[in-house]
Amino acid sequence: MFAMFRVFFVNQWASFLAYRVVFFLYTMWAVLPPLIYLSVWTTIAGGDGVAGWTRGQFVAYYLIFMVVNHLTGSIEIHTVGYEIQNGDLSARLLLPVHPGLRSLASNVGYKAIGIFVLVPTVLLLAAIFRPEFDTTAPMVALGVVSTLIAALLQFLVGYSVALLSFWITRADAVMQLNSMFLLLLAGQIAPIALLPDGLRQAANVLPYRYMLSLPVELFTGTLNASAAAAGLGIQCLWLVAAWFLVRAVWRRGVYHYSAVGG
Amino acid sequence: MTQLDTAADPVAPTITMPAHEPPTAAPGAGGRIHVSRLSKYYSVHEREAGLRAAFGSLVRRKYREVRAVDDISFEVAPGEVVGFLGPNGAGKTTTLKMLSGLLHPTSGEVRVLDREPFARERDYLHRISMVMGNKGQLQWDIPPGDAFLVNKVVYGLSNEEFHSSLAELTELLDLGPLLKKQVRALSLGERMKCELAAALLHRPVVLFLDEPTIGLDVTMQARIRAFIAEYNRRTGATVLLTSHYMADVVALCKRVIVIHQGKLLYDGGLEALAGRIAPYKLLTVKLEDPDLISHTRLEAYGELHHSEEGQATLRVLRAEAPSVTARLLAELPVSDLSVEDPPIEDVIDQVFTGDALGGWTGRE
Numbered sequence: 001m002f003a004m005f006r007v008f009f010v011n012q013w014a015s016f017l018a019y020r021v022v023f024f025l026y027t028m029w030a031v032l033p034p035l036i037y038l039s040v041w042t043t044i045a046g047g048d049g050v051a052g053w054t055r056g057q058f059v060a061y062y063l064i065f066m067v068v069n070h071l072t073g074s075i076e077i078h079t080v081g082y083e084i085q086n087g088d089l090s091a092r093l094l095l096p097v098h099p100g101l102r103s104l105a106s107n108v109g110y111k112a113i114g115i116f117v118l119v120p121t122v123l124l125l126a127a128i129f130r131p132e133f134d135t136t137a138p139m140v141a142l143g144v145v146s147t148l149i150a151a152l153l154q155f156l157v158g159y160s161v162a163l164l165s166f167w168i169t170r171a172d173a174v175m176q177l178n179s180m181f182l183l184l185l186a187g188q189i190a191p192i193a194l195l196p197d198g199l200r201q202a203a204n205v206l207p208y209r210y211m212l213s214l215p216v217e218l219f220t221g222t223l224n225a226s227a228a229a230a231g232l233g234i235q236c237l238w239l240v241a242a243w244f245l246v247r248a249v250w251r252r253g254v255y256h257y258s259a260v261g262g
Numbered sequence: 263m264t265q266l267d268t269a270a271d272p273v274a275p276t277i278t279m280p281a282h283e284p285p286t287a288a289p290g291a292g293g294r295i296h297v298s299r300l301s302k303y304y305s306v307h308e309r310e311a312g313l314r315a316a317f318g319s320l321v322r323r324k325y326r327e328v329r330a331v332d333d334i335s336f337e338v339a340p341g342e343v344v345g346f347l348g349p350n351g352a353g354k355t356t357t358l359k360m361l362s363g364l365l366h367p368t369s370g371e372v373r374v375l376d377r378e379p380f381a382r383e384r385d386y387l388h389r390i391s392m393v394m395g396n397k398g399q400l401q402w403d404i405p406p407g408d409a410f411l412v413n414k415v416v417y418g419l420s421n422e423e424f425h426s427s428l429a430e431l432t433e434l435l436d437l438g439p440l441l442k443k444q445v446r447a448l449s450l451g452e453r454m455k456c457e458l459a460a461a462l463l464h465r466p467v468v469l470f471l472d473e474p475t476i477g478l479d480v481t482m483q484a485r486i487r488a489f490i491a492e493y494n495r496r497t498g499a500t501v502l503l504t505s506h507y508m509a510d511v512v513a514l515c516k517r518v519i520v521i522h523q524g525k526l527l528y529d530g531g532l533e534a535l536a537g538r539i540a541p542y543k544l545l546t547v548k549l550e551d552p553d554l555i556s557h558t559r560l561e562a563y564g565e566l567h568h569s570e571e572g573q574a575t576l577r578v579l580r581a582e583a584p585s586v587t588a589r590l591l592a593e594l595p596v597s598d599l600s601v602e603d604p605p606i607e608d609v610i611d612q613v614f615t616g617d618a619l620g621g622w623t624g625r626e
Contacts, residue, residue: 007415011401011408018403018444090364091399096387097416258366258380260304 004097008105016113027114030070031121037189038062042129051194056132061191061220063122063131068215070114072150074158077175079106081162085169089257100159107155135221142228143218149235154211156242166253181206187213193222210235292375293468293500295338295361300370302331302356330356332524333370338502343494345515346504353524354504358470361502362392374468388417391466395473398457400445406456407441410463417464424463431459434489451482458486462493471503475510487513536609543583547590548573548598563590
């Protein structure tokens with residue numbers, strides 16, 4: 001299993017390397033939107049801060065957000081969704097391995113390679129904007145764990161949405177909807193702590209915070225121990241739910257695919 | 263994939279052939295295929311052209327049932343090479359997809375290697391391969407050598423198995439110079455050679471080939487064909503192929519299965535097919551005075567197939583051939599006359615164009 005993952009990973013890496021420029025641009029998608037919100041919030045915060053957040057804290061929040069955004073993002077609508085639509089999935093289904101493994105390897109490969117663009121970019125931005133934050137080693141450790149779970153969660157959700165291509169030709173529209181929720185309820189437009197009460201409560205229940213925002217909150221040390229534990233607990237529950245979702249969608253989708261031809 | 267609607271067409275009767283004798287299988291080969299009363303129906307949404315119809319279809323959709331494969335049965339013995347013939351949309355690819363497990367049947371039974379293909383069990387997928395002329399395992403941006411390595415791991419091949427397989431395939435298909443090129447830089451024929459190699463690295467016992475030579479030039483077609491025959495000979499694998507090129511079928515298959523509009527029309531030897539599908543003979547007449555050819559109403563004797571310098575070839579129903587021959591000899595100054603079966607190429611060409619299939623069974 002691991003050998004297969006590795007060979008898919010290497011393959012994907014080689015494939016991505018063939019498109020250096022495109023790849024650089026894709027990685028910028030993880031950087032640019034948070035950069036915009038960073039500029040907006042640092043301007044609002046000015047010298048005095050806003051709602052208890054200083055300018056430097058906003059900078060730290062959004063710089064970490066960029067990294068987590070890249071590490072957790074789902075590309076499955078482009079990879080899996082496309083394979084289903086053009087029928088390439090047929091070739092994958094003929095191999096004695098679940099096509100999902102290749103997709104996961106390709107997801108991880110994409111992220112690993114993006115790091116080389118992302119890290120220098122974030123360091124450069126840090127030198128310019130001077131972040132401030134106060135965190136602890138345990139919180140950073142939890143942040144790493146939470147980033148992994150968030151990445152898996154986004155992968156499973158992205159994969160499920162991509163699988164809708166079995167039935168509808170525009171699954172990317174559903175993915176757009178998902179991105180919209182991620183924008184609003186996953187701490188992108190504003191940190192969740194700064195959302196109005198109603199939205200914040202919704203964000204704490206819905207999966208989007210756990211797909212992106214929670215690791216950032218942990219890394220920046222803005223959560224107390226009980227809030228961190230509760231957050232990770234709910235994140236794990238959503239991960240389990242997403243696992244069942246993707247399995248159910250896969251099973252029905254493949255049955256449908258093989259009923260109508262591909 | 264295109265499908266034909268069988269509903270509007272008269273149901274063509276199936277011909278039962280004398281029991282087919284499968285060749286003796288290579289030892290150890292277990293690639294048996296059993297297909298019984300297999301059907302695949304699709305429900306297809308259709309609408310008229312135009313905006314009005316487009317809106318109309320939002321409200322009420324018309325569906326039409328398409329019988330891509332309609333109640334076909336056959337057996338394939340281990341080690342056999344069987345060709346599927348039929349015009350576009352006849353149901354050949356659909357049948358192959360059901361055999362490989364990509365499609366599940368609407369009804370009927372399929373067993374390949376004593377497995378139900380649609381279950382796509384690991385050990386089943388380990389023992390089969392399917393090559394589709396228009397879709398493949400290779401990735402566009404990386405060299406085929408990398409894709410082969412993926413297959414090595416996916417099929418769990420040992421280094422030894424992998425290298426001996428690859429060396430053999432490299433030699434047979436002359437892959438050497440291709441292994442390190444990007445797939446996108448390969449020609450169509452080169453890509454197909456690599457696809458075949460990727461599909462055969464794990465030495466499948468059953469091989470499904472869907473239009474393996476489509477779009478290739480004649481030399482490359484011959485190359486691929488020779489390779490498939492060699493693979494079958496060396497490994498005793500069962501090979502089922504569909505093709506548009508009669509040369510593929512003539513070169514590779516002793517046995518053919520003709521499918522038309524989802525129905526199995528013929529299952530048997532290639533030679534016997536000619537007698538069934540082309541129940542006519544070719545009469546070539548030479549007259550004593552060459553100029554006479556153009557002035558004689560040869561149409562009175564049979565359908566004029568072609569004529570050239572003093573001789574003409576007529577197409578005559580098999581049953582009428584003796585009497586037409588007698589009349590020709592009696593009524594014209596014939597200097598030479600020969601009676602021949604039509605070339606197999608013509609016969610298969612008729613199968614592909616579908617011309618012959620509507621009423622051919624009635625003319626025996």
